[in-house]
Amino acid sequence: MLKENQRIFNVTMVVLDACICLISMVLAFVIRFNVLDGGHDRIGIVYYLRLMVLVIPFYFLLYQYFGLHDSFRSKALVSEIGKIVQANMVGSIFIFVLVFFLKEVNVSRMVVVLFAGMNTLFGSIERVAIRKILRRLREKGYNLKQLLIVGWNQASGEFYDKIMLNRSLGYDVCGYLSGQPENVGKRNLPYRGTFQDLSNLLENKEIDEVVISLDYDEFPELEEIIDTCEREGVKSSLLPFYTKFLPTRPYIDVVEGMPLINLRRVPLDNLVNGFLKRSFDIVASLLGLVLLSPVFLGVAIGVKCSSPGPVIYRQTRIGRRKREFTMYKFRSMSTENNADMTTWGTRNDGRRTGFGAFLRKYSLDELPQLWNVLKGDMSLVGPRPERPYFVEKFREEIPLYMMKHLVRPGITGWAQVNGWRGDTSIEERIKCDIYYIENWTFLLDIKILFLTIFKGIVNKSEDL
Template sequence: MIRQSQSFLSQLYAFIDFICIELAFLLSWWLKFDSGLIYYETPLPFKHYLLWSVIYGGISIFLGFSVNFYQGKRKKSFAFEVLRLVQIHIVSLLLLISVLYVFKELDVSRSYLILFLVNSLLFTTFYRFLMKSSLRRIRQKGYNKQFVLILGAGTLGQRFANNLLHHPELGFEIVGFLDDEDSRQVVGLQSGEEKTILGKIDDLDNILERHIVDEVIIALPLDAHRKYGQIINVCEKAGVKTLIIPDFFDYLPSRPYFDNFAGMPLINVRDIPLDEFRNRFFKRLFDITFSLAAIFVTLPVMVATAIAIKVTSPEGPVIFKQERVGLNRRTFMMYKFRTMKVMPAGMSDTQWTVENDPRRTKLGAFLRKTSLDELPQFFNVLFGHMSVVGPRPERPYFVEQFKEEIPKYMVKHHIRPGITGWAQSNGLRGDTSIEERIRYDLFYIENWSFLFDIKIIWKTIVNGFGNRNAY
């Protein structure tokens, strides 16, 4: 029994999107033609612009329904909504320009169209943020619930239930479990809650009649695969959504990708957003722009640091180059300001820096604590060895060691290493757990987005560049 309110919410979202677009039109008209803030030539009549704004709104709503943008998104992140909004509005503007060309409306102000696009995105993004935040608060209070029934009370089913209970803002409530093997009456979960085992798998038809269920989650072991067909048929007959958690869940990333090959569905075990050329292109473009800006802004600091190093430690170079492992396991020379006394070749490649390390210079200790020693890495970014955001690169000696000791350690080399990363922005810098860092790195690799990069850079700036774990 799918909630009828979902259809109402979809229509409400579309209606408010249209209202936001028309409000953006009024604001853009005022800014461009009535405020006196922007120079303009004599505009077309107001009714012309109003007509085209309505057509633009209709196009964007049509595109939204075409790409299922107005379907339920309680499981989707806000970043997903923003990205899809940007895509829809850019395509809508291009289609509107095409319509204007066909109807020979060549006198429409181009600067007005850009202003209209930006305001439309700002209005719709802001209201959707308010809507998503409000719905999350409402769901946390127990309203707007959706009810799920879990088939399988074993490890997999309990793991899903525990994860779901950790996110009350999603608004899901567990009706209970069905299980053929388990003889218990209740299942105790980590939160202290207990959920009832309502019966066996064959009781599914009766359970769906007696209980309000929106989604059935199949969390059965592989040896129960033969039952899937019957379960899905019962759910579809009752109008209930069916979702399957594969029993090989532990081998899959957090966001597995389903592909198609030779007419057969396949699960891509490690889907990486940066495998797509479009994503790599925009990330690289951002890296070049950001690194150039960072070099320009910090150039006086880098010059002063170089002079200070030469004055306090005249023996040895200003820039310390060290081999690191980067994209696709290729090595490169990473640049840092020298913070240690000159050591025999190769010695620094196989030793960790420890607290009160005698190899450090006095200035070097300060540079490490403030992360100023890493400023030259913006040149690594510019040259393509590194990215602004990504997993931190390690020395080949330790990579060989960690790949044998830490599961999935080598996955981090599927993308360019970074100056900062999701792990570092969460305090995992210097002398901290390598296993914990890898978990954060894998999450970043599998969930990369441009907004995620911005969030990491912002967190790094807000948290400060000081590193109490840096020796």
């Protein structure tokens, strides 16, 4: 039943995308020649609609190539929207090339650009709306994918807990197989037999996917389990017992035909990605320093009048590749008895001045770090840097803590917009930092910046 629903869903997505392409072209034409003062239309809308006879099939192939018609049950929305943007950029180039070969010089380039922009916008809105609809349906028990877990261990237990906690993913687990009944705690998960019972269970066609989670001593069974799934035409996935060592998006290198799993692939190690992020940092920080200069002046006067001492507070932090750098802040504390290098700030820190509490509440004390970004010590977005004392302390206490130094630290980050800032859990903050490092995209940076503007500026605690 789920496979039939998936086919219907795929066809529906194709039809909707085709309609969006057509509507976007019509609107682009109307905006260009009826709304904007764009001059005289020489070829008429009929020509643009004829173009769509070739453009829509090409877009279908593009969307197939980018996986935009696949099930997005486990895909991130940001990643999908990023693919829509890429597809429309390629599509625009195709339209320009197509018009060139058709030798029609009167096609408006503005219409093509507007078409790409609106097709991206409407396509993104479509994906968001469909996700919300499917989430509601799945929460009510519809459109569920039936999973069977083969093998039971800590990894499979955590997997079961996570998918049951988030019912909007649309998974339901019908049981597990193991050499013998295991202690599954309070989980409502039936024991369906041993590994040898897999074939009979798959023949009943009640199972949509098999999740294989074997311990190291059960690996001799792996080949037979995979063969059984493939013989019955059921998709299988591997959930290794060593998942805690794997990144969220593993990258596989191939050496002489042998696959090697890269445990810590960092997208920002790519020269193009690094150049794009650094270029954006330079332009944005420079604009920020210029546009916010009146704010800098007002805050500087406020700091100077609130208590004696320097306006700018300098502090040593650990940045990329574990190198020390001087980070700048507007001073928010009195200069007396300031043991700031080894003292963990708290929400009710008595060292704060009255004006300093205001600065911290609205994160205005962080503004001088735009200079750190321009210099290259920091980025607009990234893991927050920490003081040397706490780096040495946390590297022994928090798993993967030192991985945050693979990239430039940031003024804001994924952890901060998710509420892990100030006097909060370091473990959860590091999980967010690792996720950001392994899943970086330029669109993710933009998303974090927008989230910072709308919900991350007001600081309910203290950002250390």
